[in-house]
Amino acid sequence: MTRRLPPLTAVRAFEAAARHGNFTRAAAELGMTQAAVSYQIKMLEDRLGQALFVRRPREVSLTATGRRIAPQVREAFDALDAAFADVRRVDDSVLSITAIPTLAATWLVARLWRFQVAHPQIAVRLDPSRQMVELDDGAYDVALRSGHAGDWPGLACHELLPVHFTPMCSPCFLERHGPFREPSDLRRVPLMTHSDPWWPIWFDAAGVTGVDLSTKPDLAFGGQNLDAAAAIDGQGAALLTPALFRRDLERGRLIQLFDVVAGTGRSYWLVYPAARARVPKIRQFRDWLLAEMAEDGVSAG
Template sequence: MARQIPPLSAVRVFEAAARHLNFTRAAEELAMTQAAVSYQIRMIEDRLGTPLFVRSGRRVSLSPAGQRLAPAVTAAFDRLDEAFAKVRLAESGVLTISAAPGIAAGWLGPRLARFQLAKPDIAVRLLASHELVDFARDEVDVGIRIGQGEWPGLRAIEMFGAEFTPMCSPAYIDRMGPFTDPAQLLDTLRMNSDDVWWRAWFAEVGVAVPDDLDRGSIHVDSQVIEGMAATAGEGVAMLTPRFWPFELATGRLVQLFPHVGDGGSFWLVYPEHKHGSPKVKAFREWLMAEVRAG
């Protein structure tokens, strides 16, 4: 059944006039003329069939009907104010991002201070985990995922390629190298050698791998730890060059061979219904500008 409520604009005028008991002040608050305020009040009175104000010269007071109506209308607007404030806070307060530890530590994390400077009204919470979040259940606004960009119900925007290649420290090369043939890496201590990226890279460079490729490997749960171990001279790690620019530039890590494997792409993802969210829009535009800047 349709609600039997006068136009909300007219109800808003009544609430302001009842609060001020002055049509001129109500008009100033609402940026209207006094004539427009009087017109909106008469519209409600005509629909109700009873006056809401008692006019005496330049003074107005609430009629018995107005006295009954005003507290309920004010309370209703207070509840609306509270509801909209909560939504505004949710949309502009905290942006929660989910990303794998590798890209969180190696690429996104070092850049987030620039986003905070650009958008100081948006706080950021970065969750570094390999687990794919359930946007319908978890309190997460956006995520960064690796793959082909096909996740039902999610908007996916490609960032850059998920490239990978073997790296190690100069000390490890001095101890175990030099490495001139990719097949030599079969006899090295490899980090997470059961990772599909190792098999993919060996296949792309034409090296046949044994079934027990992961024998004697060091197993860790993130590229961050792999890279740290490789930097410390503990072995060879399959890493994403984009995540280790400082180590490569300073020679703390060495890319052993020119070939870089293709693991798909990294994607910014979020539910379709969040596409118009102000904080998601702000982060999306900033993130893609960072991607374009390299």
């Protein structure tokens, strides 16, 4: 259905002038000049073919037509204001996060309660996913991703921590298959997701060349969080990011086998649409997340 409505700017000028009974006060409310308000109302009158105000040297008053439509126009604007206010309340009250599963499961989930204690008015919806979803459609407010600087043009990006990795295993696995005196000793034991390109990178950083893992049975789980669970269960050694598994290391569930730590230049990032940087819930989550990273001693900065 095509609506034959007059310009909204002109209707807003009429509503404000009718409410204030004064063009100057209406102009101040709308951030317009008095002449601009007068022009918009004159344009509306020309469109309707009827005068809406009686103009006198120092005052204006509504005509019969103006008095008839003013309450309906005011009600319409009140309804619009209520509708958009409801949207704002819903939008401000829920923070939607899409995050790669590794970072969500190993680091974020254990700390999100602190954000909600600090901001009880904000509900959090977390979706662990490898899918690179668009953030412009409003389905998600922020994303936690892995990549390089410049990978997401148009988004505000904050580097959280570099993606470093080193072999870890459980105490029972070490007892059963160890000791591992040299990095090359790992070639003889089960390795989690050995087809991952991280393994050759780490062996190269450790000075072990000519490593061929293609003949080993491959236990591939598709993420550090699952690799870590299998390693803790004693199924093999896994390449993991020390900063994300600090608690497991401190509590003895995992053991870092060597001091050699490798990387690919990738980092974990917080990203969101640059145009929404001042939205309170996004700003509050960003500030909280960066502070948590810094306090944990794992931030990129």
